[in-house]
Amino acid sequence: MPETDLFSNEQELQKLCRILELSNSTNDAECLVATRKAQQILSKYGLTYHAFISKLQYKSTHSTKRKIKELQSKIKEQNAKIARLEKRQSSDLNTANSTPRFLGPIQGLKKYLMGNFSLKTHERALLEGIKEIEPKSKEAYMILICARRHGVEYKLANNL
Structure with a gap:
């Protein structure tokens, strides 16, 4: 046997x-x-x-064919990962190249500027010094000027 x-x-x-x-x-x-x-x-x-x-x-x-199939599967996975990364990178580049937009009250615009941009020292000090913002006040205009200087498109909500 x-x-x-x-x-x-x-x-x-x-x-x-x-x-x-x-x-x-x-x-x-x-x-x-x-x-x-x-x-x-x-x-x-x-x-x-x-x-x-x-x-x-x-x-x-058989072993060679199995190894080839395994490698093809890995290549397919890697290509999918590459495609996802390229898509994410492209999306990130589009986001980075697009103009920042802000929609909300002017107090929110001030916080947005301070949190998302590398402001010069005098700009940061100026914005930090603004406590209360009245509509059409010089403080409101300074925030809007700072936003324009940094390329932020903004649309203020009705309630400043």
């Missing part, structure tokens, strides 16, 4: 390979003994030389 599988027994497979190498000997007796010993190992697993080589070829081809 043949044993399980020669290819799953690494030690036995290595032994067969060493014996098959001996079949290259220039000594005819040594070559014959190696060939017969290899035949014994193969028959122990229910194999002939032809079946062994076919199975070896199939395993090699």
Whole structure:
């Protein structure tokens, strides 16, 4: 009764390979003994030389095909990641290149300017000094001028 599988027994497979190498000997007796010993190992697993080589070829081809499919899958995943990153980067660039917009009360515009822009020291001090903002006051106009200077498009809500 043949044993399980020669290819799953690494030690036995290595032994067969060493014996098959001996079949290259220039000594005819040594070559014959190696060939017969290899035949014994193969028959122990229910194999002939032809079946062994076919199975070896199939395993090699199957393994290679499996590895190719795995690599194709990884490439597909990587391409998807690249596409997502390019899309995100493109979106970030579009956002960065677009004019900042603000919609809300003037007090919110002041907070928006202070939180999102690198203001010069005197601008920051000026904005920090504004506590109460009346409609159409000089404080309101200073905030609007600062917003325009930094390229912020704004539309103020009815309640300043």
